[in-house]
Structures are given as structure tokens and as C-alpha cells.
Amino acid sequence: MGAxxxxxxxxxxxxxxxxxxxxxxxxxxAGPRARHIADLMLLFxxxxxxxxxxxxxxxxxxxxxxxxxxxxxxxxxxxxxENKARRVxxxxxxxxxxxxxxxxxxxxxxxRFLAAHxxxxxxxxxxxxxxxxxxxxxxxxxxxxxxxxxxxxxxVGRPVELVLTSQDVIHSMxxxxxxxxxxxIPGHTNTEVLLADKPGEYSGQCAEFCGxxxxxxxxxxxxxxxxxxxxxxxxxxxxxRAPQSDAERRGQEVFVRSTCILCHxxxxxxxxxxxxxxxxxxxxxxxxxxxxxxxxxGNLSSWxxxxxxxxxxxxxxATALPPDELAALAAYLASLR
Ligand SMILES: [Cu+2]
Numbered sequence: 001m002g003a004x005x006x007x008x009x010x011x012x013x014x015x016x017x018x019x020x021x022x023x024x025x026x027x028x029x030a031g032p033r034a035r036h037i038a039d040l041m042l043l044f045x046x047x048x049x050x051x052x053x054x055x056x057x058x059x060x061x062x063x064x065x066x067x068x069x070x071x072x073x074x075x076x077x078x079x080x081x082e083n084k085a086r087r088v089x090x091x092x093x094x095x096x097x098x099x100x101x102x103x104x105x106x107x108x109x110x111x112r113f114l115a116a117h118x119x120x121x122x123x124x125x126x127x128x129x130x131x132x133x134x135x136x137x138x139x140x141x142x143x144x145x146x147x148x149x150x151x152x153x154x155x156v157g158r159p160v161e162l163v164l165t166s167q168d169v170i171h172s173m174x175x176x177x178x179x180x181x182x183x184x185i186p187g188h189t190n191t192e193v194l195l196a197d198k199p200g201e202y203s204g205q206c207a208e209f210c211g212x213x214x215x216x217x218x219x220x221x222x223x224x225x226x227x228x229x230x231x232x233x234x235x236x237x238x239x240x241r242a243p244q245s246d247a248e249r250r251g252q253e254v255f256v257r258s259t260c261i262l263c264h265x266x267x268x269x270x271x272x273x274x275x276x277x278x279x280x281x282x283x284x285x286x287x288x289x290x291x292x293x294x295x296x297x298g299n300l301s302s303w304x305x306x307x308x309x310x311x312x313x314x315x316x317x318a319t320a321l322p323p324d325e326l327a328a329l330a331a332y333l334a335s336l337r
Pocket of ligand 1: 128129130131171172207208209210214217
């Protein structure tokens with residue numbers, strides 16, 4: 001029993017501690033929006049805990065007192081006790097109203113803060129798909145509109161306005177270190193603001209059940225200093241790196257004559273379909289298929305051969321290729337930095 005309790009308390013503390021350092025935790029805010037939400041949550045939990053403890057303390061006190069006073073009798077004593085009880089209940093009621101109004105006001109001010117959208121924000125359009133995130137940076141100049149998927153960068157300290165919609169069903173974006181949840185709804189746009197004040201890699205997740213692979217619909221946001229962000233932006237805007245080796249050249253040929261080009265884009269080749277993640281700079285991303293597999297050449301081969309093995313229900317068909325063509329294709333994709 002004692003050992004069990006120690007293990008439970010230890011596990012609880014470990015969860016709390018990881019909540020304070022994790023890159024996927026509302027209790028480890030990396031920007032003012034998430035910080036306001038975390039503070040509001042702590043305020044609610046703190047006030048509820050105090051109220052609970054006070055009520056339990058009164059309950060214990062009342063039980064103890066009743067037993068101690070059981071010998072007292074008489075109409076006068078009863079009336080005096082009732083009057084006192086009425087005053088105590090009245091005071092408790094008033095206190096309850098004050099606490100409720102305080103919490104409602106705190107909630108109102110946090111909501112008002114979250115609803116304010118800055119005018120100078122960078123605009124990023126995010127579209128939910130079963131089961132990946134399409135990302136496009138808005139710009140009046142079409143040549144500056146960069147496209148990527150599942151992983152995107154933002155400059156530290158500059159607000160980013162996300163314009164959220166969906167291509168199929170309702171998804172929800174949740175980046176707990178940066179802000180609260182916001183739905184992506186087909187035929188409708190929602191907006192949400194990201195503002196990171198600490199550089200870092202923040203993990204996000206689809207937070208609205210959207211189909212079989214809902215749990216494997218992860219998102220990575222990298223917040224970095226403005227100069228580094230600009231370098232990334234320029235690198236992503238460039239057309240795909242030309243194949244250098246024979247294997248890579250062969251891989252590119254395989255890509256453009258396979259079914260891949262029905263769904264994917266690689267800027268600078270004939271592939272320009274937009275129903276699946278843009279692969280122009282695939283190798284610059286850490287993970288494949290929305291956080292499902294580490295982005296390695298071996299995993300690329302396995303993924304092309306049998307995507308449903310890693311994501312049952314995935315909207316990409318398996319492609320059977322001879323081993324040498326598959327290896328060349330994977331080598332080419334792995335070179336697209
Ligand atoms: Cu989803």
C-alpha cells in the first residue's frame with residue numbers, strides 16, 4: 001500500500017514536471033496567448049481547490065460540533081442556532097456570488113485578449129486534410145507564396161495570423177504551448193494568432209476526431225529569430241534542388257512517370273498537383289506523413305511501398321516498384337532539401 005502510494009505520487013509529480021518542460025503542454029507556455037490561458041486555468045484550479053478545502057473543513061467541524069452539543073436542548077437554543085445558521089448561509093451565498101463573478105470576469109478579459117488580432121501579422125493559410133496539414137504563406141506577390149506541409153516556421157516575437165479551413169471534414173488545430181484550440185471547418189474560415197516569445201520547436205495535434213488516422217495528424221511549428229526565419233523562407237521559395245547523382249536523376253524520372261504526380265507537387269518538375277503534401281523541400285522536414293515516421297531514406301521507401309502499413313486509412317495508394325527504382329526514388333526524395 002505504502003509503495004503503491006509512493007509510485008502514484010511519483011508518477012503524478014513526473015507528469016506535472018514534464019508538463020512544465022514539454023513542447024506539447026499547455027502548462028509550458030511559450031507566448032502571451034498560451035500564458036494567459038495557463039494563468040486562467042491555474043486561477044480556476046486554485047480557487048476551486050481552496051473552496052473545496054474550506055467546504056470539507058466546515059463539514060468536519062459541523063459534524064464534530066453537533067456531537068459535542070448533542071446534550072443542549074430547548075426551544076430558545078434551537079431558535080438562536082437557526083438564526084446563526086441563516087447568517088452563515090447568507091454570508092456563504094454572498095461569497096459564492098463574489099467568487100463566481102470574479103472567475104467570470106477573469107474569463108471575459110482573457111477571451112477579450114485572445115480575440116484581439118494584431119494588424120501587422122504574417123498571414124499563413126492552413127488547410128486540414130485527412131490526415132495532414134497544408135500550409136501556404138500568404139503574399140500579394142504569387143512568387144512569394146510558399147507552400148509546405150505538416151511543419152512550418154515562424155519568426156519569434158512577430159504575430160502570425162493563421163487562416164484555418166478544411167478540405168474534407170472538421171479538424172481542430174491545437175498547439176498547446178502557443179495558443180488554444182481552433183476548428184478547421186470545410187467552407188468556412190477561422191482565424192487564430194500565434195505569437196512565440198521563445199525560440200523552439202512546438203508540437204501540435206489535430207484535436208477533433210476526423211477519421212481513422214486522426215491521432216497521427218501532428219504538426220510542428222518552429223519559432224526562430226527573424227534572420228533565421230528569412231533564410232528558411234528563401235530556401236523554401238526556391239525550386240527543388242536538381243538531381244546530382246545518377247540515382248537521383250533516375251529517381252526523378254521514376255517520380256514524374258509514376259502516379260505520384262497525380263497528387264504531389266515538386267516545384268521545377270512537371271509534378272504540380274495539390275491534393276497531397278508539397279514535396280519540393282521534403283527533406284527539410286523532420287518527420288514524414290504528419291509526424292508518423294522519422295524522415296529517413298529507408299522510411300521513404302517503406303512509406304511509398306505501403307503507406308497504409310503506417311497509417312491505415314491513409315489517402316495515398318501503395319505503389320509497387322522494382323527495388324532499384326524504389327531505391328532511386330527514395331534517394332531523389334531524400335535529396336530535396
Ligand atoms: Cu484531423
